[in-house]
Amino acid sequence: MNKKKITLKAEGLVGGYGGMNILNSIDIEITQGEIVSIIGPNGAGKTTLLKSIFGLIELKKGNIFLGEVEVTNQSPQNMVMSGLSYVPQERNIFPTLTVKENLDMGAYLRENNLKESMESIFSLYPVLNEKRNQAAGELSGGQQQMLAISRGLMSDPQFLLLDEPTAGLSPKLFDETFDSILKIKELGIGILIVEQNAKKSLKISNRGYVLVAGENRLTGTGESLLINKEVANLFLGGQ
Template structure:
């Protein structure tokens, strides 16, 4: 993918991929094009060159809403819950495109995130930051996606909560979904990643398994504190 926001290209021949049952992580310095790459895949900006494919289907020309219909779910970094609604109402909002019985999916979300079942009548705005993130991920799962995209899911949470969120993300992957996330906490994210991409200046600087990138001396020196 090559593109930007109308001026100079921010991502240049950038390639990102994730398979079902995998976690892929995009890391890199601020301004590297991580969020731009994700927005391009979501259809939130026009790419000048390249393609976005979901399975065997080219979805490059589809709107963001049409991509949701094809199986992509996105959790933004901020403003990702309806604070004045209950947890359960938030989850129901995630199923707004569906016309079938959502109760089984709701039960699956509560199995993944037991704290949400416990607080299902409580307003999302009253929850902790980590619990709100679980609501946001749960709402995305209500669309029954094949790909779950997360933009910095651990931003602003404590190390303990970060670990808990990553544990839940692993559980989501283990249900067979493809999980793609942009993450500033590079070391912790690569520890759970099946594959990782390091973007620098909008290009693929390094890619490999999470384990390979953690062991790469240049990655360690540049992004992981040596």
């Protein structure tokens, strides 16, 4: 626990699909043990940002540093090895594999201490322990989301990138999901969340970034963004 906290830093990111740029110039940073929300309208480049940090989309410009080490345009595999984990919004579990096999796969690049990780996940989400031998595709939507996050945790990451973890969940499950994200934060993991549910997400965040058209529009603490007029008008329903 005394280890120095590492910071993930992205500077001047430019990238997208083919010739089209979706990210025009984005800077963000997150330190271990922090929750950072990325909010913005549809098409602002939130998901693209996560994907390009994780090496799924090639960056044309910009740098990503993990502590002192540059990790720009690394393969997803190397990113997992360097301590990043990405949980996509959809198709984030292996449906025909059992719950336990899904977790095994999350730990694919690890050799040791799987038991410990699995136990801490089962204490976070006891229901997964009960259903460990069931096919993941048979779980309810909420349970699948828990499994997806757990799969991301099994690689023992320093940073977890979550793409809309509450999409399609009932309001009751929102709160459960955000509760568990707070618990994950306590493990010393930095959590970068992209969320539609901006209000709830900012409430539990240390800091937030507002993206518009692939650029940083606003940055601040979760609190300050919550009471910001512009943010309220743009994304929080104008109250």
